[in-house]
Amino acid sequence: MSKFTFEKKLEMVQRYLNNEGGYKSLGKIYGISHNLIKKWVLQYQYNGEEGLIKSYTNYTVQFKLDVLNYLNEQGTSLYETAAIFNISAPSTILDWKLKLETQGLDALKSKKKGRPSMKKETKKSTQPVEGSLEALQAENERLRMENAYFKKVECFSSNAGKITNKIKAQVIFELKDEYEVVDLVEVADIPRSTYYYWEKRLNQPDKYEKLKEAINEIYHEHKGRYGYRRITKELKKRGYQHDPKTINRLMNEIGLKCLVRMKKYRSYKGNVGKIAPNVLKRDFSTEKMNQKWVTDVTEFHLFGEKRYLSPVLDLCNGEIIAYIVMKRPVYKLVGDMLDQAIEHLQPGDQVTLHSDQGWHYQMKQYQKTLEQHQITQSMSRKGNCLDNAVMENFFGLLKSELLYLQEFDSIEHFERELADYIYYYNHKRIKAKLKDLSPVEYRTQVLKVA
Template identity: 55%
Template structure:
């Protein structure tokens, strides 16, 4: 058992303090491995060091939420998750505690580049009405590009505007039609027999292809496209790409396209099932869709 003697306890306390000071710059697991501290020992020492602080328990919960979401959460989402767990606290207090603990959201909004094809003329039926009253009423889609050491990967997702859930997606090394065609097939199998959503996109060439439009018509979906040069017409999907790039792509280093592809799979699952949204009453997209009151 670790840290039994007084000398050992002192060394453990020093190591724990050092880990606390460095954990905003380095992964906690790596720090504990280098320091030779068990995770349980580290948290015990952290509690001891905060024993005289009447808010120690709350600060530990705030830190745990922050680390579990890998620094992606700011004070508002931390507050929402605390509230969901039954901890009533004002967001300004959470902001103050996070500042005292040195916990800052690692997310910095960065511009991203969606892949654009040739433009055409198709009616904009969505008309920036990004709210939906029920699942599978309005969908949006687009394509974005990633670059890993000179190698590119393209992502084509489709989002349900009811809760912001990514219904289906496809990744490919080239922006061939198969990228969008496969995404659409994956999305269509998720629909109930009577579901026939509006599907909005930009004016990329993929969405003009006869094969794409035939798939929509065969399943009874209505096609809608943004006006030329109006990226705000597809703002919901643009926003998702911005979040994806800032919370995931720009916070990690990738050695290969396959590593990126696997990371995208894990992040999209996290986004759908765990990442809370304040406009969804502090729930994740899947939690919001499956809660009894949303039926």
């Protein structure tokens, strides 16, 4: 399909990514197979614009084996595998696979096309004699060029995460006044045509420059906890209207990736006191504050010390309304938390407080406090974490977005960051089910109006 230029392919891809049509509908519009559009979209998503440039490459045997191993181990389709490795035709991979299975490893070796060359070697006489001063100077100059090239590549690719043809072209462009382009493209292992393609585009203004700056700002404001979906929603608040797929692509270009995704503390010690029924029964929905609360205890182990967190979460908006952190999991950990939560009660509130069967929640002192404030006690069934799924989910977020994401200087530093995270979770972290508001924003903007 040589009649389709790079610009035409890019047009089709962008129309698909902007939800202006599916593969089949766009195929009918342009009069081509929808599989071609699917292939170009995948190549663009994995390799950017260079994925749409038809390149002629002699693949090594090792490269072919790597591709086939990836296909077998990951279970990807031919189209997806071709896109990942920037191979223009998925059928090429199928051809390698059949050759390997029927003819063995030697069949993967590239064979020279056309008739054997009858030209005599004419450049031998111009080559410096091995071991001569000229040969040593030439080798030294080449090493200096390679060193300069790879230093700049490392600098350019530090944020992008991978070395693209665009980055290689940028490096060659900066070094071409000092070294020959023909030598630089050999070191970079790209065709000269590819370099000149990117050279034409290096000086063109980036239409997404301001959008990328906004993405970068939001990403670092939330310390890498937001993926492209949440960043898209934050951008919408700032007046940027873009498809999530576009934001995902731009994040990949600038090397931004959501960094998210725990020893579970078990406080069950058999029958200590009276066990309450499962009143909640996994019904986590409620439209009013102070109707359904959930609680649990989790453990952190850092710097040879342990810290125990005991929070209370209101199921109406997912807000942490009370929490206590202590060095030991004594009853006071839960007792003080409960006292703190009770301060949120208003006259007439009828609350159900759900927990697991931990010994803290079976203590007579705990149950007596609940009775004094007309709070109904509810407990998960033994060994069934799904009965308290919302609190388990919060602990998972807390540990993946804080504990596994940041580095701490000391246990005291961790405690400060923990307090900051809970504030961030309540006041800034948006949720889709809360109309893209944070728990506190939802409580103050939506529930108050209702």
